[in-house]
Amino acid sequence: MASPTQKFQQNRAAAEGEAEMSFIDHLEALRWHIIRAAIAVVVFSLVAFFNKTFLFHDLILGPSRSEFWTYQTFCKIGQWFGSTDSCDNQVNFIIQNREMSGQLTMHISTSFIVGICLAFPYLFWELWRFIKPGLYPHERANSQGAVVFVSILFVLGLLFGYYIAAPLSINFLASYTVDATIQNQIDLQSYLSTLTTMTLSCAFVFELPMIVFFLAKAGLVTPELMTVYRKHAIVVILIIAAVITPPDISAQIIVTIPILLLYELSIHIARVVRRNSAAKLNAGLLVGDGE
Numbered sequence: 001m002a003s004p005t006q007k008f009q010q011n012r013a014a015a016e017g018e019a020e021m022s023f024i025d026h027l028e029a030l031r032w033h034i035i036r037a038a039i040a041v042v043v044f045s046l047v048a049f050f051n052k053t054f055l056f057h058d059l060i061l062g063p064s065r066s067e068f069w070t071y072q073t074f075c076k077i078g079q080w081f082g083s084t085d086s087c088d089n090q091v092n093f094i095i096q097n098r099e100m101s102g103q104l105t106m107h108i109s110t111s112f113i114v115g116i117c118l119a120f121p122y123l124f125w126e127l128w129r130f131i132k133p134g135l136y137p138h139e140r141a142n143s144q145g146a147v148v149f150v151s152i153l154f155v156l157g158l159l160f161g162y163y164i165a166a167p168l169s170i171n172f173l174a175s176y177t178v179d180a181t182i183q184n185q186i187d188l189q190s191y192l193s194t195l196t197t198m199t200l201s202c203a204f205v206f207e208l209p210m211i212v213f214f215l216a217k218a219g220l221v222t223p224e225l226m227t228v229y230r231k232h233a234i235v236v237i238l239i240i241a242a243v244i245t246p247p248d249i250s251a252q253i254i255v256t257i258p259i260l261l262l263y264e265l266s267i268h269i270a271r272v273v274r275r276n277s278a279a280k281l282n283a284g285l286l287v288g289d290g291e
Helices: 004-015 023-049 052-060 069-080 102-134 137-142 146-175 188-205 208-217 223-228 230-244 249-290
Strands: 094-096 185-187
Touching: 023 052, 023 102, 052 102, 069 146, 094 188, 102 146, 102 188, 146 188, 146 208, 146 249, 185 188, 188 230, 188 249, 208 249, 223 230, 223 249, 230 249
Parallel strands: 094 185
Antiparallel strands: none
8 A cells, every 4th residue: 555655646647648657756856846936035025125114114113103093993993882082092102122133133024924925825826736646536636626715715814814913013012101100112122023823813813714725625624623612612712812812801702703793604614525525425326327
């Protein structure tokens, strides 16, 4: 019986119409995928690096100002519900740099992170191009559109993290004081760490439906299993929301709701996958009986 690696090699060679590829051939193919992916990251990182004003003033430092879209929107919603607070309140903290090369280092590292985020659809596409030839025809057919859906979910997660999770965390943590005489002066590294952690965490959490899709295709997850363990999943989701948000109940609820909706969507996806698999199996049995 052939091992999974041998099956992958046979499928890849058959897909490319060649003799079975050796391990060295696979490494060579992987090397070029990695090189192209690295070039894409470098290009997008350079684009971000040379747009310093937009990158930092508008994008990175946006959640540090009171006129940021999220703060203004939540304030207007609060006023709609009867709040008398003004929407002109200043975000009560100062961002400062304490190291000689701190701003240059942050400029380079932030450009690299933004480059990875911008290039993520292409990176996943290169990964998919490497894996796809090793799949069986029915596996490739079942996975059509994976790159598109993974990219869409990643972008939605980034937007949710940037406009919802990160501003709520930054505003709460930066405004929290134990005494009125203590002024919050936040280090640039700490601010960027909070922003990127919140944003990227949400981006990867939003990939849950696609993860469940592939696990359901592999027969490792069923809708009944996810339904039975729904209560346990809710506890885990609450823990995740507590980790990526400040200890503020309203912020945790705002982050928890979309993750719960993603879990329910994943149950539906697993149910559809099983229904389609059963339909194909029945069709195959009918064809066999007809013969």
